Amino acid sequence: MTPGPKLVSILRQGPYLIASVHTALDDTQMTRFQEDLIEQIGRHRSRGVIIDVAALDVLDSFATRTLRTIGEIARLRGARTIIVGIQPEVAFAIVSLGMSTGSLETALDLEEGLTYLDGPTWREPDRARAAR
Amino acid sequence: MRSGNEPDSPAQPDITSLIPLVRRVVGARVHEATVAEDLVQETLTRVLATAPRVEPGLLESYAIVTARNVVSSLWREQDRHRRNQHRVVDLRPPDPPDTDLLASEEQGAVTRALAQLSERERHLLLAHEVNGRDTRSLAGEQGSTAGAVAAQLNRIRARLRVEYLLALDNAEPPTDRCRPVLLALSGGDRRRQREVDAGRHLLECELCARLSSPLLERGRQGRDDEVCIPIHSDGDIVAARQAARELAARLGFSRTDLTLIATAVSEVARNIVRFAEAGEVVVELLERPRPGVRVVARDTGPGIADVEQAMRDGYSTYHGLGLGLPGARRLMDEFAVASELGRGTTVTMTKWRRR
Numbered sequence A: 001m002t003p004g005p006k007l008v009s010i011l012r013q014g015p016y017l018i019a020s021v022h023t024a025l026d027d028t029q030m031t032r033f034q035e036d037l038i039e040q041i042g043r044h045r046s047r048g049v050i051i052d053v054a055a056l057d058v059l060d061s062f063a064t065r066t067l068r069t070i071g072e073i074a075r076l077r078g079a080r081t082i083i084v085g086i087q088p089e090v091a092f093a094i095v096s097l098g099m100s101t102g103s104l105e106t107a108l109d110l111e112e113g114l115t116y117l118d119g120p121t122w123r124e125p126d127r128a129r130a131a132r
Numbered sequence B: 001m002r003s004g005n006e007p008d009s010p011a012q013p014d015i016t017s018l019i020p021l022v023r024r025v026v027g028a029r030v031h032e033a034t035v036a037e038d039l040v041q042e043t044l045t046r047v048l049a050t051a052p053r054v055e056p057g058l059l060e061s062y063a064i065v066t067a068r069n070v071v072s073s074l075w076r077e078q079d080r081h082r083r084n085q086h087r088v089v090d091l092r093p094p095d096p097p098d099t100d101l102l103a104s105e106e107q108g109a110v111t112r113a114l115a116q117l118s119e120r121e122r123h124l125l126l127a128h129e130v131n132g133r134d135t136r137s138l139a140g141e142q143g144s145t146a147g148a149v150a151a152q153l154n155r156i157r158a159r160l161r162v163e164y165l166l167a168l169d170n171a172e173p174p175t176d177r178c179r180p181v182l183l184a185l186s187g188g189d190r191r192r193q194r195e196v197d198a199g200r201h202l203l204e205c206e207l208c209a210r211l212s213s214p215l216l217e218r219g220r221q222g223r224d225d226e227v228c229i230p231i232h233s234d235g236d237i238v239a240a241r242q243a244a245r246e247l248a249a250r251l252g253f254s255r256t257d258l259t260l261i262a263t264a265v266s267e268v269a270r271n272i273v274r275f276a277e278a279g280e281v282v283v284e285l286l287e288r289p290r291p292g293v294r295v296v297a298r299d300t301g302p303g304i305a306d307v308e309q310a311m312r313d314g315y316s317t318y319h320g321l322g323l324g325l326p327g328a329r330r331l332m333d334e335f336a337v338a339s340e341l342g343r344g345t346t347v348t349m350t351k352w353r354r355r
């Protein structure tokens, strides 16, 4: 890895993990991010994960699929994943691309994401604010 | 045949006197100054090559007709170049259009051209073009930067093209100025072309006039409304989509369309990394028939056996080819795939700017 600004930060906040992607990731970096995040979910026994992608100007098929995979693995490990900060034009591109995103829970921003995680009940995926 | 075959034919007609005329004809049809100047040069080159066979009194008319033809074939030619430009001397012998003899002649010319390069230049070029080493790793080996290596590679390619044409022509340049002029043309370097007064030399030197035509045609591609990103590793996917976004932004695309373009480029560039290992993405701004951006993703990979099947594959079918082509197609206005087993795949896609 080249030294320099961090590509991603993963912070622990109580029972949650907050992961922020700071810059465009290539596929290798994206995969490493997935591994790091899953590892930390297990290590901290996190109940919720927020992934902030507001800095990303593209979520292509690989990135979208990786987010989906993180969400499913986290779910199997007992954690709920919420993607926040998807830019409107990025959302439009994901839909145009034909990616299925039904299993992804989303919120507008970090604050709203935390509110969801603190909420008393799980939202059913089909009622979630998922781009589809 | 008229006097053209006689060694002592009458003095060459004064081509320079035709320049204002040709400028006027071209200028009335093409408004972009640099393109117009290229076309003027091309017209003069053609006129010069044919002048000995033209009735002296008809030279002016001939020049006008030639200028018109050159202008009207501009788009057709650019299409052809778009398809061929990266194959001109890419170290593989071109398709034999007629006979094996022609192919072997061309291959021989490539070999002789390569022999003109220094050991170091040859090593660098082959490491990049044949072994697929990227500029970053070559830079590491040289203690240089990727940008410097890329510039170096461009200069070497420009030289190789010149040496290739000379070898193909079996010609030894008659003057000391020939190689510098041909190099400046080959590199598409306008400043250098002015420094060596290339236009003048082309009027004076028959060999360079003849060889300059393919070089000028290439040089026209060296404009700043086009960018070529070599694709070798997944970092290049990010570089390609960012370059595409930046270039398209200059044309005033909406943020949404810029994102669609960048995403589509990401998809096709990934195909190159996944399935072909090496290739390039060329992004080009279009002015006509209306403003738009064209992306050509070209690789020298194994090719796609069933393009129709690849176009049907969705992301849900994880066991399909997973080429991401249908997705990219949905993001763009026009989309075409040409693939040949064992030779590679070219994806061409266009997005037009909405009014």
Ligand SMILES: [Zn+2]
Pocket: B173, B174, B175, B177, B178, B179, B181, B201, B205, B206, B207, B208, B209
């Ligand atoms: Zn010359």
